[in-house]
Amino acid sequence: MYKNEGLSQKVVxxxxxxxxxxxxxxxREFPFRKEISPxxxxxxxxxxxxxxxNRVAEKFQQFIRAFPDFQALANAPFNDVLKAWQGxxxxxxxxxxKAIAEKVISEFDGVLPADVEVLKTFPQIGHNTASSIVAFxxxxxxxxxxxxxRRVYIYFFFPGxxxxxxxxxxPIVRKTLDRSxxxxxxxxxxxxxxxxxxxxxxxxxxxxxxxKQSKFKGSTREIRGNILKLLxxxxxxxxxxxxxxxxxxxxxxxxxxxxxxxxxxxxxxxNQYSIA
DNA sequence: CTCCGGTAGT
DNA sequence: ACTACCGGAG
Numbered sequence: 455m456y457k458n459e460g461l462s463q464k465v466v467x468x469x470x471x472x473x474x475x476x477x478x479x480x481x482r483e484f485p486f487r488k489e490i491s492p493x494x495x496x497x498x499x500x501x502x503x504x505x506x507x508n509r510v511a512e513k514f515q516q517f518i519r520a521f522p523d524f525q526a527l528a529n530a531p532f533n534d535v536l537k538a539w540q541g542x543x544x545x546x547x548x549x550x551x552k553a554i555a556e557k558v559i560s561e562f563d564g565v566l567p568a569d570v571e572v573l574k575t576f577p578q579i580g581h582n583t584a585s586s587i588v589a590f591x592x593x594x595x596x597x598x599x600x601x602x603x604r605r606v607y608i609y610f611f612f613p614g615x616x617x618x619x620x621x622x623x624x625p626i627v628r629k630t631l632d633r634s635x636x637x638x639x640x641x642x643x644x645x646x647x648x649x650x651x652x653x654x655x656x657x658x659x660x661x662x663x664x665x666k667q668s669k670f671k672g673s674t675r676e677i678r679g680n681i682l683k684l685l686x687x688x689x690x691x692x693x694x695x696x697x698x699x700x701x702x703x704x705x706x707x708x709x710x711x712x713x714x715x716x717x718x719x720x721x722x723x724x725n726q727y728s729i730a
Numbered sequence: 731c732t733c734c735g736g737t738a739g740t
Numbered sequence: 741a742c743t744a745c746c747g748g749a750g
Contacts, residue, residue, distance in 0.1 A: 502735090
């Protein structure tokens with residue numbers, strides 16, 4: 455629709471108007487867009503990594519009710535945090551979230567830094583998450599791309615192109631950002647991208663960064679999830695009990711258990727495994 | 731069965 | 741550049 459080069463003031467304005475007029479009519483409402491605080495934004499953005507918004511919405515409310523602020527999360531037993539996380543997947547985010555809360559308390563006087571580079575030093579917070587936290591929590595300009603935003607820019611600025619790299623998209627994100635309302639702009643951009651997924655599903659694959667996911671069934675991801683679920687239900691279990699319940703090759707189980715220990719999920723005390 | 735997705739490690 | 745990491749919806 456528009457040429458990448460040039461990007462006149464008028465083109466930027468037109469683009470913004472298209473995105474905003476869609477948002478005005480069809481913008482999505484979420485609990486994590488209603489009650490905005492640095493803490494709530496950190497929780498929701500961590501949950502939203504690799505996880506659909508509808509699944510996050512309910513878990514988010516339960517989570518912030520159980521752990522209302524950085525101090526509460528830092529003080530909470532890891533077992534409780536992991537339990538509250540069940541259903542979201544990628545449990546290492548729960549480990550990270552508690553570590554993030556502890557770091558905010560111990561190194562930043564309980565106040566979340568409004569700085570992308572500083573946030574990137576926190577566990578499981580990369581460029582995108584750091585940028586979205588600063589944008590949504592503080593309404594401060596940042597520049598980032600995720601799948602929905604990617605679709606929007608490929609659709610408007612790279613029509614017919616494939617293997618579009620993010621380093622071509624980011625400069626356009628910079629030029630088209632509505633600096634007068636960063637938070638609303640990124641909400642609108644993402645919502646437009648979600649709509650495009652339905653009307654133009656092929657756009658996702660036009661990114662150079664698109665990857666087809668590997669099978670879940672029979673994977674170690676599945677086994678890891680099942681081990682943690684069992685240990686949340688049973689307090690502690692012996693290796694032999696886990697072998698029985700999971701019907702798994704003992705050598706594979708033993709490998710996975712030592713990784714789970716190393717990653718801070720579980721601990722081993724005289725032959726009994728339990729949540730760390 | 732297939733689809734989705736950001737970070738970190740290699 | 742490639743892969744491991746999860747769980748739910750369709």
